[in-house]
Structure formats: structure tokens, C-alpha cells
Amino acid sequence: MNKFIYKIFFLVNWKKKIFPVIIQDFLKKNILMFAWLNKWNLLENFFFKKTCFWSRNKKKNWRKGLTSNNIQIIKDIFFDCDIDSYLFKINYNINNCHYNLISCFNYKL
Template structure:
């Protein structure tokens, strides 16, 4: 049923609002109740990180405008920046065409990555040279 919901939206008139709660109720959370979230800097458009949200984290993010994820390793909600001070403030949220991924554009304060780099995507593949290059120095703390 959820897949059909998003298929029907392919013909939905542009700029015709949908209830946010209806879209969220039809998102394709996986067997663990999680959905992948791509976080992007709203100004530079740099991809900052990929994380996971459960429905509670998604609702908390919407309510507080502070990015809240589900930490799979700690098995609990994780408000980005609660310990590091590297806060992500929600600017916009969108859902992909299948309802199985979320894109959050944020204002990033400090580094997004736990390595203290601006982005978690600092391992640049050189496919011609068949190697990976580390880019972006960690920000001094």
C-alpha cells in the first residue's frame, strides 16, 4: 500500500499540498523501523553525512528543527551536536519518489563528521588511478 501511495503522487498536481502526517505514515521504514537520511549543507550544497531516523527521530526533528537521528550503535535517539556542539538546524526536508529516503538541508555549526571534518564523505575515490585519497583536514577543536 505504501508503494502505491508514492506511485500515485507521480500524477499529483505541482504545488498542491499534501498532509505531512499522511506522507510520513506512508514512508518505507525498513524492518528495524529506520529510514536513511542524507544531510546536506543548505548553503554550500555539500553532502555532509548519511544517518538513520526512526519515526520518533523524524517527528522530533520536525518539532525542534534540530536534526535528531537514531544511533544504531547506541540504540537510542541522538540529537546532532548534543555532546560535540556541532549542531545541525533544519532548513528544509524532502522525501524521495519512493518514500524510502529523506533529504535534510541544514545549517551546520562546526564539523558534521565525528572525525572533525566538514563532511563524512572525505574518502575520495580515484577510479582511474584505482586508489582512494583522503581529502579535507580535520578542523582543530
């Protein structure tokens, strides 16, 4: 059995409702966005390799690019030491931010 699948099914704390995920450009390594996942999104992302998130505002699944065509293809999935936050390295076709920018992280304090 694939190690990642094993970790998802047996080591993930399923009592947590949602998990944070950072989206990173696979080639340039730029941070593109931050989102939330539920356990079903995590499994869908792993098997279908297209990003799907949990919308905390709308309380429903949000498939990136479904209406905007801003599709993100997952190349790698990483998780932290206690398997409660994730990093997706992706390829994308157009901008990722809902303000039509490449990244959501464009402002410095």
C-alpha cells in the same frame, strides 16, 4: 493540514524500523553526512528543526550536537518517491564529522 505531516502519518511505511537520511549543506549543497532515522526521530526533526538520529550501534536516539555543540538546524526536508529515504538541508555552526571535519565524505575511490 501540512502536506508533509499528512505524508508522514499516512504514507510512510511504519513497518520499516529505520530510514536512511542524507545531510546536505543548505547553502553550498555539499553532502555532509549519512545517518539513520526511526519514526520518532522523523517527527522530532520535523517539529523541532534540530537533527536527531537513530544510533544503530548504541540502539538509542542520538541528538546531533548534544555533547559536541555541533548543532544542525534543518532548513528543508525532502523525501524520495516512495517516502522511505530522506534528505535534510541544514545550516550548521561547526564541523559535522566525528573526526572534526566539515563532511564525512572526504575520500575518493
